[in-house]
Amino acid sequence: MDLEFSPEEIAFRDEVRAFIAENYPAELRGKQDEGDDLTKEDFLSWHRVLAKKGWIAPAWPVEYGGPGWTATQRYIWSEETARADCIRIMPFGITMVGPVIYTFGTPEQKARFLPGILSGDDWWCQGYSEPGAGSDLASLRTRAVLSDDGTHYIVNGQKTWTTMAQHADWGFFLVRTNPDAKQQEGISFLLIDMKTPGITVRPIITLGGEHEVNEVFLEDVKVPVENRIYEENKGWTCAKFLLAHERAGIAGVAASKRGIEKIRDIASTEMDGDRPLLSNPFYRRKVAELEMDLTALEFTELRTLANEAAGRDAGAAANVLKIKGSEIQQRITELVLEAAGHYGAPYFRGFGEGDNEHPIGPEWANRAAPSYYNMRKTTIYGGSNEVQRNIIAKMVLGL
Structure with missing residues (x-):
């Protein structure tokens, strides 16, 4: 390498x-x-x-x-x-559904959807998780029934944690088209116009006070058959392909390197007249351990890039990148919140705005708690880390 x-x-x-x-x-x-x-x-x-x-x-x-x-x-x-x-x-168009469409879609589907994804004219969301079907995604219950004339599906069900659905023009959804088949064998992959009658988007406000995720309810939603990607009941093939792309991108090595640089900047500055936090050996050790783990992750990412350049499959490395990358992202927000101290308290966010004479703590501390809360999700989305460890055990250890 x-x-x-x-x-x-x-x-x-x-x-x-x-x-x-x-x-x-x-x-x-x-x-x-x-x-x-x-x-x-x-x-x-x-x-x-x-x-x-x-x-x-x-x-x-x-x-x-x-x-x-x-x-x-x-x-x-x-x-x-x-x-x-x-x-x-935003990854839902470029990183997720776009590769699914150009890999599994028909020429007509590629011509219809890919230009809007590239230009940004079409904003996408992901309809995967459901109440009771998150890590065990194959247990999803949203149902799609083919019409008698075979021209469209009628979709009923509920999706949850649907990021940015409030802005979406289109969504890609996993739906069950054969309830009698084995779980993974009865699922189809549908592209659904989010303006279709019967779709309701209800906001979920996060602990950080943000409207990022939503519940999506589908009631007798009519979806043309030509919006199905790949074969009926073969949507799990598309889902696995998409998740592999998502997991590789979740590692976020470059962004984490920048995050550690920011921690060093923050912890090298005096606050309230106290010595810089990096002068504390316990905090300095945490930062050093984090840097070492990130360096090891970066070399793993470089090995996967070398394999990709040589035409070899990444194998379990994508799962390793997802696990360690998401955990490192969480640890970065933990160290920022620790550096913020009481100034990171959520109720301080925005307090004193416009009062230049009496600001409440440094500006960077305002985002410490919301970012910490928001990043709790990284070890869950894209396939929870517990599930990823099971996959690694099967692929590497043969268990």
Whole structure:
């Protein structure tokens, strides 16, 4: 595994840095610096810049609108966007359903859906989890019944934890089309227009006070058969393919490296006249242990990239990346909250705004508790870490 960049790759890195510096939306940067909540238009502002450049879908094949980057170039891209504190592109279209459509979809489906995903004109959400069917996703109960004339499905059921469904134009849903088959063999993969009559989106407000996730109720929702991806009752094949893409991206090594840099900045500064927190050997040890674990994870990611470049399957490495990456992300928010101390108390958020003479703690501390709460989800979504360990045991140990 060669860890040195070639001259061409260094030139690409410099091109990426220059592009971000010149084109990242200034208004978006300002809202990030102030810790303001980001809107759908904020997310789309960066999406559209990248779409115009042709860089919005780094892993897509060229024939479907991808830039034709190598695995190393994609790694450089993730490193540089994290280094520049760019917001992440919403994954549901680009990272999740897009690859499913260009891999399993018909030519008509590709022509219909892929352009809107690339441009950002269509905002997507994921209808997987249900009450009672999260980690055990194959036990889902949302039902889709084929009409007598075979032209459409009637869908009834409930989905939960549906991220950004309040903004979504389209959703990709797992539904049960054969209740008599074995669990994984009776599921289909449907694309559903979120404006279809019978769909109700109900917000779930997080502990951080944010409206990020939702419940989605489907009551006699009519979905054309041509919106089914792949064969009927073979949707689990699409689901597994999608989850493999999601898990690889969850690791977030580049973003975590930037997170540790921020911890060091925070903990190197005096607060309330006290010595910097990094002068405390116990806190310094936690940061050092976290850095070591992240370095080991980064080398694992680089090995998977080397395997991918050589045409080899990542195997259990994707599951390892998901487990360790999500745990490291949680530990970063824990250390930030520990550094914030009492200023991280949730009820301080926004307190004293507009009162420049008497601010309540440092600005970065306002997001410490909400971020800590929000990141509790990382070890659950994309397949809980307990399930991932079972998969590793089967793939590696043969248990």
